Amino acid sequence: AGARGVDSGSRPKVTFDDVAGIDDAEAELIEIVDFLRNPARYHKLGARIPRGVLLYGPPGTGKTLLARAVAGEADVAFFSMSASEFVEAIVGVGASRVRDLFRQAKEAAPSIIFIDELDAIGRSRSGNVSGLSGGHDEREQTLNQILTEMDGFEAGDDVIVLAATNRPDVLDPALLRPGRFDRRIAVQPPDRPGRVEILRIHTRSVPLAEDLDLERVAAATPGATGADLALIVNEAALFAARRRHERVQQEDFSDAIEKVMLGAERQVVMTEADRRRTAYHEAGHALVGMLTPGADPVRKVSIIPRGQALGVTLSTPETDRYTYQRHELLAKIDTALGGRAAERVVFGEISTGAESDIREVTRIARGMVSRWGMSEAVGPIAVADGNDGATLIPGLTPASPGLQELVDREARRIVEEAERRVTELLTRERQRLDALAAALLENETLEQEEAYKAAGLEPPAFDVEQEAKAGSSP
Ligand code: ADP
Ligand code: MG
Ligand code: ZN
DSSP: OOTOOOOOEEOOOGGGGGOOSSHHHHHHHHHHHHHOOHHEEEEHHHOOOOOOOEEEEEEEEEEEEEHHHHHHHOEEEEEEEEEGGTSOOOOOOOHHHHHHHHHHHHHHHHEEEESSSSSHHHBGGGOOOTTTTTOOOOOOOOHHHHHHHHTOOOOOOEEEEEEEOOOOGGGGGGGSSSSSEEEEOOOOOOOOHHHHHHHHHHTTSSSOOOOHHHHHHHOOOOTOOOOHHHHHHHHHHHHHHTTOSSSBHHHHHHHHHHHHHSSOOOOSSOOHHHHHHHHHHHHHHHHHHHHTTTTTOOEEOOOOOOTBBBBEEEESSSSOOOOOOHHHHHHHHHHHHHHHHHHHHHHHSGGGGGHHHHHHHHHHHHHHHHHHHOTTTOOSSSSTTTHHHHHHHHTTOOOOOHHHHHHHHHHHHHHHHHHHHHHHHHTTHHHHHHHHHHHHHHHHHEHHHHHHHTTTTOOOOOOOGGGGGGGOOO
C-alpha cells in the first residue's frame, strides 16, 4: 500500500534497516517488537505491555515508516487506516470500519493496527461547537468506537495499536488515558549524522559519482526530514538523468536541495538568522551551566528544532536529587536565564524564544520565597499560591495582601539579581560563548565532552547511568 493507502493484514517488508536518524524512537519500539515476536513469554510472566503507542512529530519524520517497520521486524500482520478519510464520510462508516479493523486484527494476532493522522478524528471535543461542522458526528462516532475497542481488549488479545499525529496538542485527553495511548514517542527531524544515514538508505540503489560526499549533502540540509531527504535523492537522480550523467553528481544534489528545501512549505523553517540566534541562546544556557558552581553538569546541547523548542540544553544531576540547597536553586535560575541573557549580550535584543525559561525561573523563584523560606524578608513562612491555593493545602490560611505582595517583590528581586549576574558572566566569557555557538552551528548537536571542549573547559567526571533521568531546559 502507498503512503496514504490502507493495509488490511499485509506483512510489510520494511524493517529498522530502512529507518535512520530517529534512534530514540526506534529504541523505544524494540520492546513492542519483542512482545509481538513472542507474546507467550510476556504472558507467562504476567507482564503488561502498552496497548496504545502514539508516535508524534512533524510530517515526514518517518512515523508511518516506523509503524510499518515494527510490523516488518516482528513479522506480523499490519492493519491500517487513515483517520482523515472519515472526516467527510457518511455517518457510521468510520465506526464500522474501526470495528472491522479491530476484528480482523484480533483474528490475525499477533498484529498491529496503525491509525494514521489520529488528530483528524481525535481532536479535543471540548473545543468543538457540536453540530456545526458536517464531519463532527462522524468524527465523534469514529473516535468513540476506537475508545470502545481499545477498552475492550482482553489480556490475550495480542494486538498493539500504533497511531501517528503531527498535532499531539489538540488530541482529546480521553485518548491519552491509561490503557489507551498511554505510551507516547516523539519522532523528530534527524541531526546531521542521522541525515547522512538516511541519505545512505535512500541512495542504496542510486549510482553515485565517486567524489560525491553525502556528508556535504547532510550539512547543507539542516531541518530536513527523512521525507525531504528521500525527495532530494529522487530529484537529484532526475536532474542527473536529464543531464545525461552516468552517475548522480554533486551539482545534481545541489540543485535538488535547492528545489526541495526552498520549494517545500516547511513547518519548522530555520533561517540562518534563526539558527544563529538559537545557537547563542543554547550556548548561553550551556555555558552558564558549565561555569556556575552548584549547577547540574551539561549533558548535551542541540539546535535541532523539536516541537515548540528551537533548541535544547540537557543538564543532569550527578545523583537522584530530592533536596536542593539555596545556591543550587540559584544556579538553576542562572542557567535558565542564560539563553535570554546570551541573546541580549550578542544581539542587543531579546526574542520570544525564552518563554518556557521564564516560566521555569518564575516557578523556582516563587518556590524559594513562598515554600522553602529562602527569602529573609518573608522568612520561613508558607504562602499559598494564587487565591484558592490556600484551601487546598491543609494548615495554610490565605496570606494577607501585604504578604502576597512581598512574595512577588522578593521573587522578582531574586530573578533580577540573577539576570544581572548572568549577563555579566556572559559578557566576561564572550570568547567561550562565541566558540560554543560556532561549534553548535557547525555540528547542531554537541555531546557533553564536545560541548565542554568547544567552550575550552574540562568536562566533569560523570556517571553515564544518569542519562535516563535527564532534565531539560528548552
Ligand atoms: P510521517 O509519517 O512521519 O509523515 P513517513 O513515514 O510517511 O513520514 O515518511 C515518508 C517517507 O520518507 C518514507 O516512506 C521514507 O521513504 C522517508 N523517510 C521519512 N523518515 C525517514 C527516516 N527516519 N529514515 C528513512 N527514511 C525516511
Ligand atoms: Mg505518515
Ligand atoms: Zn532557553
